[in-house]
Amino acid sequence: MPEDKEGTFEEEFQIIKDSLEELCRETKSLSVLLIDKAGQLITSAGNVSSLDIPSFATLSAADFAATSNLADLIGEHDFSTLFHQGARKSIYVSLIADKVILAVIFTKETTLGLVRIKVKKTAEKLANMFDRIFQTLESEYSGAVDDEFISEAETELDSLFE
């Protein structure tokens, strides 16, 4: 069914995006980012225009990985959430389905307690979906692009990396 491939996860992706926007609104947070464990942004909600997203995503993933190594050292399996408190802005980070990182950036407009409850709700809602998505991705991530894409991409690469 080649037509189905075109829209791989398009529907799920929309649900994820909507859930993040809802979370952002309900918690009155600045922004919400969903990041994979390799440090790549999946999607975001809220205001991210002033944020260096690639750096933020990379450091969040590294932060989580470093803390799970720390957890190991004291005999814990993982720390499922991290909280960094600043004078004006804070970051609450949690792990969904053991696979993706949800980061919420918020100010004094809201409270940690509210963020925590709403994040938990969102995580529960999305966990099953992520399990399904990752299972499919692991079984067939190839076939996403065609020969024409490859040859155009290679031409671009040649001129970018001269």
Place this chain on the structure above:
Amino acid sequence: MALINYSSKEINCKIVYYGPGLGGKTTNIKHIYSKVNPENRGKLMSLDTELDRTLFFDFLPVDLGTVKGFSVHFHLYTVPGQVYYNASRKLILKGVDGLIFVADSQIERFEDNIDSIENLDDNLAEYHKKAEEIPLAIQYNKRDLPNIVSLNELEDALNPRGVFSCEGVATEGIGVFEPLKEVSKKVLRKLR
């Protein structure tokens, strides 16, 4: 897990520079940073220790732009070479799509290269069932120095898979883009 295409419009490729400490990984990334059109790259980020050695990694995002509706991004990372940072090396290998091994050609670093490539194999084996399928290229760096191991000997010790390899002088930008191009293309071809 290799490339992920969550929205079917974004392609993110994670490429990691691996190799012994002070072999020239950061120099490679800095050269790329200085040569790539600023519109196509983000900030170069370094997480250094106070000793000015890379603790976690250097990180450089590079955008290929939009190709047939896909927006293609390459994320380049270096890992710290020092033996005692294996935990952070391992975490950077998470989700890696392509690898460039930067070997130090100097005679006194020969063993360090071998240790490092063995350490790479060990670390990859923990995450990936088929580590040998991850695109890899090797740069034999510091060819400008006088006391270096011959190319044959290096190939023999470090390249049993017979992957793409080339000589490099990273400080002068020689042999920097070739392995990067090679690996990037292989990574994209794997998506087909």
